[in-house]
Amino acid sequence: MPILSLNQRALLLSVVILVVGLLIWEAAIPAQQAVGELTEYERLTGGGAAKAGVPPPSQVFVKAWEELSNPFYDAGPNDKGIGIQIGYSIYRVLTGYAMAALIAIPLGFLIGMSPVAYKALNPFIQVLRPISPLAWMPLALFIIQDSEASAIFVIFICSIWPMLINTAFGVAGVRQDWVNVARTHELGHFKTAFTVILPAAAPTIVTGMRISIGIAWLVIVAAEMLVGGTGIGYYVWNEWNNLDLTSVIFSILMIGIVGMMLDAAFASLQRAVAYVE
Amino acid sequence: MSKPFLSIENLTQQYPDGQGGMMTVFENATFGVEKGEFVCILGHSGCGKSTIMNILAGLAEPTSGVVTMDGREVSGPSLDRGVVFQNYSLLPWLSTLKNVSFGVVARHPDWSKAKVLDHSRQYLAMVGLEGDVIHRKPSQLSGGMRQRVSIARAFANHPKLLLLDEPFGALDALTRGTIQDKLLKIWGDSGQTVFMITHDIDEAILLADRILLMTNGPFARVAESVDITIPRPRNRTAIVEHPNYYAIRNHLVQFLGKRSKDLAGQASDGAAQRPETVRIDLTGTAEDPTPEPRLRAVNT
Numbered sequence: 033m034p035i036l037s038l039n040q041r042a043l044l045l046s047v048v049i050l051v052v053g054l055l056i057w058e059a060a061i062p063a064q065q066a067v068g069e070l071t072e073y074e075r076l077t078g079g080g081a082a083k084a085g086v087p088p089p090s091q092v093f094v095k096a097w098e099e100l101s102n103p104f105y106d107a108g109p110n111d112k113g114i115g116i117q118i119g120y121s122i123y124r125v126l127t128g129y130a131m132a133a134l135i136a137i138p139l140g141f142l143i144g145m146s147p148v149a150y151k152a153l154n155p156f157i158q159v160l161r162p163i164s165p166l167a168w169m170p171l172a173l174f175i176i177q178d179s180e181a182s183a184i185f186v187i188f189i190c191s192i193w194p195m196l197i198n199t200a201f202g203v204a205g206v207r208q209d210w211v212n213v214a215r216t217h218e219l220g221h222f223k224t225a226f227t228v229i230l231p232a233a234a235p236t237i238v239t240g241m242r243i244s245i246g247i248a249w250l251v252i253v254a255a256e257m258l259v260g261g262t263g264i265g266y267y268v269w270n271e272w273n274n275l276d277l278t279s280v281i282f283s284i285l286m287i288g289i290v291g292m293m294l295d296a297a298f299a300s301l302q303r304a305v306a307y308v309e
Numbered sequence: 310m311s312k313p314f315l316s317i318e319n320l321t322q323q324y325p326d327g328q329g330g331m332m333t334v335f336e337n338a339t340f341g342v343e344k345g346e347f348v349c350i351l352g353h354s355g356c357g358k359s360t361i362m363n364i365l366a367g368l369a370e371p372t373s374g375v376v377t378m379d380g381r382e383v384s385g386p387s388l389d390r391g392v393v394f395q396n397y398s399l400l401p402w403l404s405t406l407k408n409v410s411f412g413v414v415a416r417h418p419d420w421s422k423a424k425v426l427d428h429s430r431q432y433l434a435m436v437g438l439e440g441d442v443i444h445r446k447p448s449q450l451s452g453g454m455r456q457r458v459s460i461a462r463a464f465a466n467h468p469k470l471l472l473l474d475e476p477f478g479a480l481d482a483l484t485r486g487t488i489q490d491k492l493l494k495i496w497g498d499s500g501q502t503v504f505m506i507t508h509d510i511d512e513a514i515l516l517a518d519r520i521l522l523m524t525n526g527p528f529a530r531v532a533e534s535v536d537i538t539i540p541r542p543r544n545r546t547a548i549v550e551h552p553n554y555y556a557i558r559n560h561l562v563q564f565l566g567k568r569s570k571d572l573a574g575q576a577s578d579g580a581a582q583r584p585e586t587v588r589i590d591l592t593g594t595a596e597d598p599t600p601e602p603r604l605r606a607v608n609t
């Protein structure tokens with residue numbers, strides 16, 4: 033018998049866990065399947081809310097098939113395809129995140145290079161960093177007066193810290209030997225920053241970027257639940273209000289999958305800039 | 310007399326000793342290196358050789374003292390002073406070839422890409438690195454190979470002064486021999502000045518015009534400057550036959566074994582500390598007219 037490789041065995045085990053998990057889930061709610069169908073009817077008549085139950089996985093699959101076969105339909109403010117909703121969320125995350133990166137990375141460079149800047153800015157960072165990004169929401173809504181921009185601001189404020197701190201840390205930790213190589217070759221400040229310090233600190237910086245994008249994706253769901261209108265967070269909340277638990281579960285899965293893909297993108301960037309000393 | 314090409318005057322280096330006080334590595338060290346000269350410096354570990362070299366490179370500021378090269382004060386690093394660092398200092402995210410071309414581009418910003426790569430390849434080949442190896446990262450090379458990349462990077466730039474900090478320490482005897490020969494050839498052809506740190510007495514005798522001997526630290530001194538009175542071209546198997554070889558070698562061994570300790574730990578009282586010139590010549594023919602073979606006594 034051929035011996036399976038480590039990866040093959042792991043894959044096999046993953047599939048087994050998935051199948052067993054789904055079977056247990058399916059088996060745990062046979063009675064409610066009927067109830068589920070009933071609620072459909074009862075909801076139309078406005079009376080079945082209390083009996084709404086957790087749907088079995090088969091129902092979620094059917095829902096997923098429906099949604100994913102037509103992800104970009106737009107039938108009014110409360111009925112948009114899952115693709116459109118996720119698109120809005122990704123747009124907000126990437127906008128807020130990009131603005132944070134544009135500020136955090138150069139500022140982190142400065143802090144990392146200059147002990148004075150580090151000492152001067154550190155107290156502010158230490159106070160601002162532990163604030164839950166959602167705590168900024170009321171202030172953002174009041175000052176910006178725009179819910180869309182406020183959501184982006186919340187993403188901005190939550191993703192700035194890991195990038196700022198990791199960039200400063202990475203830049204400060206660049207080995208003096210490598211800087212000396214740049215100096216003996218008479219590289220100017222900019223040349224040194226781009227050809228020596230940036231590649232040397234890149235693994236730490238990208239780690240910060242990866243942490244940030246993870247946090248941003250966590251926060252956007254909550255922010256959109258507050259702000260409403262569009263986005264995957266709003267979608268979850270809206271389906272909950274409709275008591276459509278099948279859609280809620282489906283969108284939870286989608287949040288997980290998109291988060292995983294964002295993380296995978298940064299993981300590959302991390303591999304690209306990694307080096308062994 | 311005019312100043313030598315490289316002139317070190319009253320160089321003092323102190324570091325915090327970690328207990329609130331100061332530790333003096335060396336004090337008022339004063340010596341010179343002539344243009345085109347090949348000078349080796351020998352001394353026990355920790356006496357301050359790398360510290361001197363970092364100051365010569367312009368990478369470190371001495372506590373006090375001045376270094377001038379070509380009449381100009383050394384106030385920072387320069388492409389005219391190429392360094393082979395003790396720990397190689399290769400950039401780990403660049404391939405072997407890029408580590409060398411990195412330096413070539415800095416030296417010749419006007420060269421075409423092809424010319425830069427060609428030049429870099431040529432110097433890598435000179436240290437025996439050819440083929441696939443040059444596309445590997447430093448982490449995928451052996452210690453000796455890394456050291457050779459570092460040598461190629463410094464040599465490829467033709468600096469006026471080559472500063473080599475134990476450049477052959479990680480090499481096996483065979484490779485070491487080949488690269489020593491290459492170094493001698495480059496030095497002979499180019500008229501560069503070489504200042505080299507080594508722990509290997511035989512290597513120093515083979516390569517150097519003059520060997521500077523350092524006493525142990527703290528308060529280390531460049532105590533002696535020993536002329537290597539063996540004519541060039543030198544051949545590693547033939548020089549041991551030369552009458553001066555063992556006399557010089559014994560003198561060096563004796564210094565490192567005993568006198569480096571005896572002479573250690575003396576403050577200078579503010580006076581410039583110049584090395585005493587020691588000339589050992591048993592042939593009795595050359596420039597030194599002294600008829601009797603002699604070993605110069607050093608009284609301090």
Ligand SMILES: Nc1ncnc2c1ncn2[C@@H]1O[C@H](COP(=O)(O)OP(=O)(O)OP(=O)(O)O)[C@@H](O)[C@H]1O
Binds near residue numbers: 353355
């Ligand atoms: N940055 C520093 N801070 C404090 N002390 C230092 C520093 N750099 C070097 N020293 C001390 O200066 C002395 C000389 O160090 P140096 O590296 O020049 O020795 P070395 O002669 O090159 O030794 P080796 O042959 O082992 O390379 C040592 O005692 C070392 O502890």
Ligand SMILES: [Mg+2]
Binds near residue numbers: 359360395
């Ligand atoms: Mg050293």
